[in-house]
Amino acid sequence: MAEIPDTIVLKRDRYLAKRSKELWVRRTLFLLLTAFIVAALANVFGQRSSTSEMAVPAATLTIHSPTSLRSGLTFETRLRIIASQEIKDAIVVLSPEWIEGITFNTIEPSPVGEASKDGRLSFDLGHIPQGQTYSLYLQMQVNPTTFGMRTEETQVFDGKTLLLTSRRDVTIFP
Numbered sequence: 001m002a003e004i005p006d007t008i009v010l011k012r013d014r015y016l017a018k019r020s021k022e023l024w025v026r027r028t029l030f031l032l033l034t035a036f037i038v039a040a041l042a043n044v045f046g047q048r049s050s051t052s053e054m055a056v057p058a059a060t061l062t063i064h065s066p067t068s069l070r071s072g073l074t075f076e077t078r079l080r081i082i083a084s085q086e087i088k089d090a091i092v093v094l095s096p097e098w099i100e101g102i103t104f105n106t107i108e109p110s111p112v113g114e115a116s117k118d119g120r121l122s123f124d125l126g127h128i129p130q131g132q133t134y135s136l137y138l139q140m141q142v143n144p145t146t147f148g149m150r151t152e153e154t155q156v157f158d159g160k161t162l163l164l165t166s167r168r169d170v171t172i173f174p
Contacts, residue, residue: 001065053164069172072144079136083128090125095153101146105139147174
């Protein structure tokens with residue numbers, strides 16, 4: 001039989017004496033990694049969109065956007081306004097929570113006008129005839145250092161008349 005090298009101690013290296021905890025530490029870390037991956041696949045950390053809808057006699061607002069986001073995620077939000085009656089001067093106003101720590105990449109179709117209304121984003125969409133639908137697409141990206149929970153508020157106006165207000169909770173994971 002060959003000689004055992006000087007650096008090998010059979011008790012430690014073959015029989016793992018005093019190293020029984022290492023195996024359980026590795027198994028625990030592997031289990032945590034697997035649980036994290038399964039949670040991501042179950043959409044716990046965001047990306048899959050959900051739809052929320054707010055309806056009043058004058059119009060219906062549908063928001064199709066993720067409610068769980070990850071830092072650095074690029075995503076799309078669709079705001080759809082269905083006019084139950086004629087809206088002469090449709091304006092969508094987004095609360096500051098829509099843009100804190102989030103970068104707007106593009107807005108399509110481009111609104112007729114953009115402004116600030118008391119620190120809120122205001123998009124002038126123009127005329128929406130009765131029975132017609134207007135879709136506004138917002139491509140955005142969460143800034144890498146952003147995380148937390150927030151309530152995004154969306155308002156739809158006809159000129160200066162408030163038609164509806166929608167609130168939705170959004171969670172941003174680090």
